Amino acid sequence: MVDRAHKPSAISASSTGPQPQVDISADDSKVTARLPTGDSVEVLLYGATVISWKSNSGQENLWLSQKAVLDGSKAVRGGIPIVFPVFGPPPQNHATSSLPQHGFARSTRWEYLGKSTSESGALSRGGDDSVKLDFGLSQSQLSPESRKAWPYDFSLVYSVTLGKDGLQTMLNVRNEGKESFEFQMLLHTYFAVKNISNVSTSGLAGTSYIDKVLDATEHSSSSPTLSITGETDRVYKSLKQDTTSILQDDKPRLDVVRDNLTDTVVWNPWKEKAKAMGDFAPDEGYMNMVCVEVGSVDGWQKLEGGETFEGGQLVKSHI
Numbered sequence: 001m002v003d004r005a006h007k008p009s010a011i012s013a014s015s016t017g018p019q020p021q022v023d024i025s026a027d028d029s030k031v032t033a034r035l036p037t038g039d040s041v042e043v044l045l046y047g048a049t050v051i052s053w054k055s056n057s058g059q060e061n062l063w064l065s066q067k068a069v070l071d072g073s074k075a076v077r078g079g080i081p082i083v084f085p086v087f088g089p090p091p092q093n094h095a096t097s098s099l100p101q102h103g104f105a106r107s108t109r110w111e112y113l114g115k116s117t118s119e120s121g122a123l124s125r126g127g128d129d130s131v132k133l134d135f136g137l138s139q140s141q142l143s144p145e146s147r148k149a150w151p152y153d154f155s156l157v158y159s160v161t162l163g164k165d166g167l168q169t170m171l172n173v174r175n176e177g178k179e180s181f182e183f184q185m186l187l188h189t190y191f192a193v194k195n196i197s198n199v200s201t202s203g204l205a206g207t208s209y210i211d212k213v214l215d216a217t218e219h220s221s222s223s224p225t226l227s228i229t230g231e232t233d234r235v236y237k238s239l240k241q242d243t244t245s246i247l248q249d250d251k252p253r254l255d256v257v258r259d260n261l262t263d264t265v266v267w268n269p270w271k272e273k274a275k276a277m278g279d280f281a282p283d284e285g286y287m288n289m290v291c292v293e294v295g296s297v298d299g300w301q302k303l304e305g306g307e308t309f310e311g312g313q314l315v316k317s318h319i
């Protein structure tokens with residue numbers, strides 16, 4: 001059971017005043033929330049994976065594979081899987097070495113901690129409602145294998161806030177033990193796009209990146225935009241701009257604003273790799289997605305006993 005008391009609220013929430021018209025339903029596998037404006041979000045308890053975020057126009061903003069496994073037997077291919085406590089294949093000779101790629105958070109069932117609603121939060125200008133859904137994961141909820149592989153006393157609170165102006169997802173990490181630990185975190189967001197041929201991203205210039213497709217070494221680019229024209233797997237480090245924008249046909253489609261995080265991964269598997277993934281469908285799905293993943297993955301965050309760290313993103317959709 002995660003203690004929610006340690007969690008600083010990502011937006012102000014209130015339970016007084018007129019009852020907000022937010023529709024929330026929760027069952028054994030997922031939590032769904034819909035605002036009076038029509039915006040909606042669906043969060044699977046497995047991995048606390050956001051699997052759908054629709055704007056009031058009905059437009060889906062996240063890409064989810066048609067073959068995504070949603071029964072809790074495999075990390076979800078699509079939506080927003082949470083990467084913790086290690087990004088990518090774990091390095092040798094590190095406390096995370098025995099963990100699987102991207103850690104355990106995306107493949108463990110989380111607990112729904114409840115909701116709070118607000119009429120004046122950061123995502124609800126002009127008196128409209130927003131809703132914050134909290135999910136928790138702590139050491140006692142891990143499988144025996146994960147607990148053995150990473151034997152630290154931690155708790156995570158993941159807050160998913162839906163407002164008419166966007167979706168905010170914040171991860172709060174707390175060291176509940178006495179021994180310090182190191183971790184990386186990343187929100188592996190699969191964004192839906194109309195056609196990757198006419199997609200570019202901006203806000204990533206003027207900084208170095210590791211190109212995992214080319215040679216896993218450091219590169220830099222001064223170009224203000226990045227077009228995705230083939231397999232792309234870049235880790236941008238210590239970004240100066242807070243916002244990475246996804247443009248479709250030269251028009252802003254989504255803005256991804258980092259909060260207390262410095263790094264961003266841009267990933268598209270392209271044709272061959274997409275086809276080789278058993279849970280990636282349809283084969284041409286790579287044309288309709290791009291991952292822009294905010295995180296802290298360059299080096300490690302260290303928490304002493306009793307310390308907390310919080311980081312995440314605010315995503316705004318232009319349609």
Ligand SMILES: O=P(O)(O)OC[C@H]1O[C@@H](O)[C@H](O)[C@@H](O)[C@@H]1O
Nearest residue numbers: 088101102188212233265267293
């Ligand atoms: O197949 P997975 O484990 O979900 O990982 C998908 C991709 O995730 C990205 O974040 C990594 O940069 C890629 O290297 C990786 O291939």
